[in-house]
Amino acid sequence: MLEAFDALTVGFCIADLECRVLSADRRFTAMLGYTDALAMGFSMHAVTYPDDKSASFRINRHVVETGEPLIYRKRYKRADGQVFWVENRLSLMGTQAEKTLLIASVEATAPTPVEDRGVGKMQYSRSVCAKYIADIAAQLGAMADAHQLDTTAKLLHLSAKMAAAEADLADRNGVKPH
Numbered sequence: 001m002l003e004a005f006d007a008l009t010v011g012f013c014i015a016d017l018e019c020r021v022l023s024a025d026r027r028f029t030a031m032l033g034y035t036d037a038l039a040m041g042f043s044m045h046a047v048t049y050p051d052d053k054s055a056s057f058r059i060n061r062h063v064v065e066t067g068e069p070l071i072y073r074k075r076y077k078r079a080d081g082q083v084f085w086v087e088n089r090l091s092l093m094g095t096q097a098e099k100t101l102l103i104a105s106v107e108a109t110a111p112t113p114v115e116d117r118g119v120g121k122m123q124y125s126r127s128v129c130a131k132y133i134a135d136i137a138a139q140l141g142a143m144a145d146a147h148q149l150d151t152t153a154k155l156l157h158l159s160a161k162m163a164a165a166e167a168d169l170a171d172r173n174g175v176k177p178h
Helices: 002-007 026-032 050-066 126-146 150-173
Strands: 011-015 021-024 070-077 083-094 099-107
Touching (some): 050 099
């Protein structure tokens, strides 16, 4: 299914709750300098820059424990040793029995030190996160439609509508960033 993500400018991976990669698209693996086969099963903590590991672990735990999506910046270390900045969007997804993490990474053009961004705290409102998820779900729903993945498309379109409704509710209630 992740082949459908190739049309986007974002690198995606799906990881278990311990951040071990279960599936990744080509953009994500290329960003890290790995082949698709080498990327499966490795820990995202292993490619996180050492100075960012503690904060990254706290963010992952927060998302797993609360279900709240987070947007944050951190550094990755490529397979060749080169360090680079990304903006990550981390969301919990799946069923109650099989929860997974969706990690969407965009290589950041302007590095921002982790400590300066207050890593580990919500930096964007619930509304902004919900709007982002609605947008991505709608894009993925359109791709699933194009590939005749009917059940997947229906779920993605429903997810997009639910996230948009949550964003509208947060906007009406004036929910502020945490």
